[in-house]
Amino acid sequence: DVKVTQSSRYLVKRTGEKVFLECVQDMDHENMFWYRQDPGLGLRLIYFSYDVKMKEKGDIPEGYSVSREKKERFSLILESASTNQTSMYLCASLGTGGTYEQYFGPGTRLTVT
Amino acid sequence: KNQVEQSPQSLIILEGKNCTLQCNYTVSPFSNLRWYKQDTGRGPVSLTIMTFSENTKSNGRYTATLDADTKQSSLHITASQLSDSASYICVVSHTGGFKTIFGAGTRLFVKA
Numbered sequence: 001d002v003k004v005t006q007s008s009r010y011l012v013k014r015t016g017e018k019v020f021l022e023c024v025q026d027m028d029h030e031n032m033f034w035y036r037q038d039p040g041l042g043l044r045l046i047y048f049s050y051d052v053k054m055k056e057k058g059d060i061p062e063g064y065s066v067s068r069e070k071k072e073r074f075s076l077i078l079e080s081a082s083t084n085q086t087s088m089y090l091c092a093s094l095g096t097g098g099t100y101e102q103y104f105g106p107g108t109r110l111t112v113t
Numbered sequence: 114k115n116q117v118e119q120s121p122q123s124l125i126i127l128e129g130k131n132c133t134l135q136c137n138y139t140v141s142p143f144s145n146l147r148w149y150k151q152d153t154g155r156g157p158v159s160l161t162i163m164t165f166s167e168n169t170k171s172n173g174r175y176t177a178t179l180d181a182d183t184k185q186s187s188l189h190i191t192a193s194q195l196s197d198s199a200s201y202i203c204v205v206s207h208t209g210g211f212k213t214i215f216g217a218g219t220r221l222f223v224k225a
Binding site: 040042 | 117122149157158159
């Protein structure tokens with residue numbers, strides 16, 4: 001079974017703090033994704049990575065950056081957290097075997113006060 | 114514009130009853146369509162995956178249909194259980210399967 005883990009389930013940070021969200025997958029997948037999920041909006045893609053040190057902007061990259069130094073680990077960074085970044089953050093990984101299924105982590109609920 | 118719309122937004126049914134969730138999409142070029150189940154506070158988990166040539170796929174009490182001509186899909190849940198209470202998300206992929214568009218989900222509540 002594919003396992004995707006995220007560093008925290010719940011996180012509370014103050015405005016202006018630097019926030020790191022980490023995601024680890026154990027299936028040697030090339031592709032990893034960060035989404036945020038807000039009520040009524042569905043999942044929106046922030047960034048994705050298709051290889052180590054490679055990254056691409058998604059639909060809403062503003063205010064975020066990412067790091068992929070190792071294949072199994074994909075980090076999302078909020079350089080200066082703001083209240084409008086309060087959300088559920090979901091990490092996913094995807095192999096290239098043709099099943100097209102993304103495997104999701106349990107999510108991190110971030111609250112910025 | 115690539116879009117995925119789901120209906121209804123939320124649904125309440127009695128345990129043991131059947132229900133059908135709808136997904137309409139305008140994604141092109143179409144690659145595949147998936148239904149995910151997301152329990153509260155957890156990440157989505159895949160239920161079914163269908164490509165262009167498939168028009169039905171079952172996973173236990175869950176049956177998904179796809180009409181690629183009308184660009185519609187449905188998820189039918191048979192003999193609902195309390196554990197079916199969750200959000201159900203329709204996801205359509207394009208451009209070779211890599212790029213995905215997520216629907217906003219249908220929130221299903223199953224009452225005893």
